[in-house]
Amino acid sequence: MSKGSNSPREKDHEPAAIAEIKVAGFKSISDEQSIEIRPLTILAGANSSGKSSMMQPLLLLKQTLEATYDPGPLLLNGPNVKFTLAEQVLSRTSKKKPAELFHVGMRMAGGDCFVLTFRRRHKVGFTVDSMTESGTSGTYTFWPGMTEAEIIKTGYHPRAKLIKEDLAKTYGVDARWMVRRRRCLLEVICIARTAYGNSSHGGLKGEPKKSILRAIHLPGLRGNPERTYPVAAIGPVYPGTFEKYTASVISRWMAESKDKLAKLNADLRLLGLAGGVGTARRNAAEIEIQVGRLANVPPTRPEDRVNIADVGIGVSQTLPVLVALHAAQPGQLVYVEQPETHLHPRAQFALAQVLVSAAERGVRVVIETHSSTLLLGVQTLVAEGKFAPDKVKLHWFQRGKDGRTTVRSGELDDAGAFGDWPEDFDDVMLETQKRYLDAADKRLFAR
């Protein structure tokens, strides 16, 4: 994102990974909170503690940028997150009225940052209030309605005056610097309006936009198992939520990427979910997902396979997660809400291995979880020396008495221990076990 940056990654047009997200004024995240994104990032905390609220602004940007029409500065009600009123989005700092602004910021792996601030407008929803970009060349803030003099004064384009003169000279008309909204982003552009159309210089920096668009989202509810799934185009960008691409991705791998299919099948067996998976094209628009009837035996004959709707729901809920993790490219963010949904504890533990494998490949895996077993699986792999502790970041979300979310972040040491990180799964487990044992002892010794 920095101006004049010429890293090999940019030459290859591969956007930088998102390395940090910060949010303020959004739902329960009233004061600014930030989370560092490592190869494996774990968000945990009680229900309604603000875990999803930390990721939803990113999803709002994603669904706004992906809309097939210009939905304005923010598409509130889309495939990834659903709001109908601006008030639902904004923090309530007092009982009377919600805040007027929220902001979302991101730091990319190269160090460049941007912050977008949105303002509530009565009966309009939101407008982009400002956009701040920071990089090696400095920090620049832009807002709609910024005058040309103000834009030039920022020094964002060191040669702004020359560019303006060149454009004007070339086309024989006046050229002017301006800030223009592009969906949820702002671009700084110099436009010369000619009789044949507009000519321009500058525009949107592509990297943050690409990184947001490449984010893969698997919501907590990944749909009911279906007899057939619609045919969909294959990534690396997956608009909306990922689960609807699952059948098409597997179908593609069956034809073109046996290696990925083999790894997916190995994961299914590791989790004890199915012996393997395949697809059958039913017509031009629909694909059927078939899974092995037995959990640990690869299906070799047609009668070994059954429709995914005929097996446990754990398969249909987990398969999209596994496919997404294998489909994602290095640097691509995969956000999975409750990956452990419908999984037996043994499978939850094994799922840690699958997540770690994707993280080792360079995928940025962000999970939101309530599973102590899954967390223990990650800790075990670290303690066994199979996953470097510095590739994991833990974020614990909690709400104070005033309802405000705070995030406490932690790390694992080489023994997989997290020390003072305020995880409360173990407290709950010991308290519940103690309560049961005390009650059972009383009964048993009363006999």
Added chain:
Amino acid sequence: MSKKRVRRCCLVIDASVAGAAGPLESRHPESARCRDFLIAVRGICHRMAWNEALKREWDANQGAFARQWRLTMVRLKKLQPVREESLEPLRQAIAEHSPDQGVIAKMLKDAHLIEAALAADKRIASKDENARGHFGRLLAAYEPLRRIHWVNPANEAERVVEWLEAGAPLERARRLRP
């Protein structure tokens, strides 16, 4: 469990407590008291002394509850490695303590508790009253035992949870007695 600011100590916790905390391993309400004790140790952020000898005993005696508790202590970095050192003067004193070879064998089996406590914060939690009595009678023969403070989590009268909440102070009443 409240986490108020108290002095945090490194305690030697005998496997007898771990065994008693599980279901059916001990008479109620002793097992309930042992569970309360372990939960209080963790909640108040005391640490547990840990070495190979203690681990062997825990591995052999812990019930399901103690295993879970131990796991949570590891996650919280509350197992503190302590030097494992066989103290020859102690073992010599034990060998000369009684004509009963059974008593000597029992005391030698528990000597690791004393050795670990002397390497840590001098506090032992055990529900083994026999061992407590034998080591008390060894005070004259082995001077460092005077520094040992011994609590029995299964004994309600000892109010060990309150003791933990107070920072596990070195109280005269909890010293070994001849």
